[in-house]
Amino acid sequence: MEKRVFFERRLTPYLLVAAQLAITLIFFFWPAAQAFYQSTISQDAFGLSTTFVGLANFERLFSDSLYLHSIEITLVFSALVVASSLSIALLLAAMADRVIRGSAVYKTLLIWPYALAPAISGVLWLLLFNPTIGVVSFALRKVGYSWNNFLSGTDAMILIVAAAAWKQVSYNFLFFLAGLQSIPRSLIEAAAIDGASPFKRFWTIVFPLLSPTTFFLVVVNLVYAFFDTFGLVHTTTAGGPAHATEILVYKVYRDGFVGLDVGGSAAQSVVLMAIVVLLTAIQFRYVERKVVY
Amino acid sequence: MVEHRPWLTIFAHAVLVLGAFVLVFPLWVAFVASTQSAVSFNQIPMSLLPGGHFIENYSAVLTQGLASAGAVPVVKMLMNSLIMAIMIAVGKIAISLLSAYAIVYFRFPFRKTIFWLIFTTLMLPVEVRILPTYGVVASLGMLNSYAGLSIPLIASATATFLFRQYFLTVPEELLEAARLDGAGPWRFFRDVLLPLSRTNIAALFVILFIYGWNQYLWPLLVTTDPNYYTIVMGIQRMVTVADATPQWQLVMATVILALLPPVVVVIGMQRLFIRGLVEIEK
Secondary structure, eight states: OOOOOOOSSSHHHHHHHHHHHHOOOOOOOHHHHHHHHTTTTOOOOSSEEEOOOOOOHHHHHHHOHHHHHHHHHHHHHHHHHHHHHHHHHHHHHHHHHHHOOTHHHHHHHHHHHGOOHHHHHHHHHHHHHHHOOOOOHHHHHHTTOOTTTOOOOHHHHHHHEEEEEEEEHHHHHHHHHHHHHHHHHHHHHHHTTTOOHHEEEEEIIIHHTTTTHHHHHHHHHHHIIIIITTHHHHTTTTTTTTTTTHHHHHHHHIIIIIIIOOHHHHHHHHHHHHHHHHHHHHHHHHHOOOOOO | OOEEEEEEHHHHHHHHHHHHHHHHHHHHHHHHHHTTTTGGSSSOOOOOSOSSOOHHHHHHHHHHHHHGGGOOOOOHHHHHHHHHHHHHHHHHHHHHHHHHHHHHBBBTHHHHHHHHHHHGGGGOOOGHHHHHHHHHHTTTTTTHHHHHHHHHOOOOOOHHHHHHHHHHHHHHHHHHHHHHHTTOOOHHHHIIIIHHHHHHHHHHHHHHHHHHHOOOOHHHHHOOGGGGOOOOHHHHHHHHHHTTTOHHHHHHHHHHHHHHHHHHHHHHHHHHHHHHHHHHOO
């Protein structure tokens, strides 16, 4: 869609886009190009000499068992976060769509965590699960499970999944609720007249009609789990214990800023960029087409 | 409601109450922890009722901060976060309005190219290119400054895209009429387009303020001077204290202070916020 009426000026449009274009070039394209360049070089420990090594950094990366491990746990982490936060949010939204009394109160109580930074959500859960003073870990001890997220990799993973999914429920809830409210009442009433139970109506009518929202949310939540959870991991487990929660975005930071491995970190950046581009492409391809059965 | 099913309604309320409880409980525990004395954490498990040290703990963190976090008073960190969040929100809205205006209302060479250049930045969050971006900012001498904290995060395609979509729905007659009356591009922008976009700008401001306030990785990288620490990244230095138990009552008081501004914004401007969120993403 284009405007039929427009201004004709020579200089004005360039002045208008200048600020954004400059920032985009300096802080997006230049660093991205640098990442590609750095991913093909190797630097000595003091940064004094650099040599071109072609794809050696990538070969090193994909033969590094720690990196492969990091990919694996990132996938596990993302799958758990997406599945749990989406299903809980859908359940809550379906219920909120049903009740009339108190719906404004419920809504407020359910959406506020959207405002939290993932790092803050991590600290809140760290307190709950703290092996000595935590309320939840105490309850777990009572039922016979000795919880320690500082020693057990599984416990640490559960901790970051819980904190990440918990924070994301409110975002998903809002979109599911908006999706549910846009479904025409007449469809549901017609099914009710035909004698379909609420449960059956949900799975045969509502859920399929929600599929564009669900699909959109899966992609957005994947991006969230992959990239936005850096702060959460950094404040709670710092990738540990023994790399058990070292997800990709945490590893690229650690190898670059703590390990000072420029080539390796840049190669990881390039891999991450490829993942984002892929996710965005999937989103555009399918969301534009609107998944409807 | 389609039919009368009292049990289902009760069940719905039960699920919602449980959900609200799970979402609010961690906040309650954090608040309770922030009102305890240091020794009360020796009692296991910690109490679930507020203690009597509210004023003591909050004034301690607000004015003195924590030694483990560079002893920056939390007031200072809150100010830094506020400056950063406002600079990011205002900056993003300003440059996006201008560039969307140029892209929609002008014809000029490279218009499409520029649009796509801006649009591809949608795909490159700072987390994926941290080391090189840090290098660029360092070489521009922007470490430890408000400019370094905010400007690299200002360019984003989302806001530009939103304004472009909105401008495209503005009736063409408005521009025709404005031109007949002899209005130039600046006049049309200021007197017609800007007032029309007011709600969108406000909705976007809420979302971007929260986005800016909650930045974590970027402030962590570009600030080494405690005077530029922001509140969200400052908390990390309080939690991970080497060889010592964090002072939970002070950490949690800081956490509460850090989450209060964005939560107040979300709850206070619920309608605007939901509108902004759903429109940006769709």
